[in-house]
Amino acid sequence: MNIKTRGVPLQLLGLEALMRRVVNPNEMVEADLKKWKSGYSGERSLDYYLNQLDDLLILHDLRLSTDAYTYFQLDTLLLSKYGLVILEVKNYQGRITFNDENHQVLRTLHQVEERIPNPLLQASRQKIELEQFLIRQGWPTLPISYFVVYSSPQTILNTSSHKVIHAEALPSKLSQYVQSTRKECLTRIQMNQLATGLKKFHQPPQLKLLQKYNVHPAAIRPGVHCPKCNKLKMAREPRYRKWTCSHCAHQSNSAHIPTLQDYALLFGPTITNEQARYFLGIESPSATKYHLNQLNLHTTGKNRGHVYHIPLPFTLLD
Ligand SMILES: [Zn+2]
Secondary structure, three states: OEEEOOOOOHHHHHHHHHHHHEOOOOHHHHHHHHHHHHHHHHHHHHHHHHOOOOOOEEEEEEEEEOOOOOEEEEEEEEEEOOEEEEEEEEOOOOEEEEOOOOOOEEEEEOOEEEEEOOHHHHHHHHHHHHHHHHHHOOOOOOOEEEEEEEOOOOOEEEOOOOOEEEHHHHHHHHHHHHHHHOOOOOOHHHHHHHHHHHHHOOOOOOOOHHHHOOOOHHHEOOOEOOOOOOOOOEEEEOOOOEEEEOOOOOEEOOOHHHHHHHHHHHHOOEEOHHHHHHHHOOOOHHHHHHHHHHOOOEEEOOHHHOEEEOOOOOOOOO
8 A cells, every 4th residue: 555655756846847947958957857757767667566565555755864964765665564675766777787795786788887876785774774763763673674676677687686676576575575574563553653653754855956956046937837838838818817828729727836836846835926926927916816825825924025835746637
């Protein structure tokens, strides 16, 4: 059962917003966007196998604090009666070779060999961080295992480690794990309590993309983007309170919502009426107020300090 469902990662949504709006996209943004897209598609393809498993609670994209300033992130965490299993999901093409002696991992693709970070070390570090986190939260010591899962069936794996597997081997690997463990350490109620507790401690990432990619706020183009053609070409028809794209003629009642999400992803989670007017390209303060009030957003402050809080992710069906 999915307790914390897999959504599109905020980093991916943020990079898409940046690519859509920045005047001159730099190569690093493009490369990172590609990386996040591939990672997300790999994780989604794992869901097919995860859905075949019973008696598990599944938490996706869990980001927990190590201390006041640092965090660790788990792609997928499985909770079972027998303990916890961390899945570190990788979506790589080519041949991946693990060297057990020096812990080096090499990837070969199109006859080019490169060294990549060792995901087994990454997963074992996550295990230690999760153990310490649970101790800090007062949970008794629980068995925690981990697997590195390659989501693409085309990846050729060259390793002797039983912890490195293809996604299709996941169901049989987990049943082997249960058989080897046998000892139940959590009741169903405790599993639910633990899952709820972990979800409560989840900390969404602070994106700070403009800072990270050294983009000046003035280089971000305002305007409502079209959900169909992605161009910033939607204009509001005041009489009907809907948006029409001057590029592809698509019409929408809610195109301002993903645009407000872009704003929050790039500039932070609060917006004033004036900022929304600029970003949505609406002249009238009362029309802007109408749209913002329709969304039932949490608000704080008074007069010029009155701000609307935009939740992330923030999407409604068009
Ligand atoms: Zn369009």
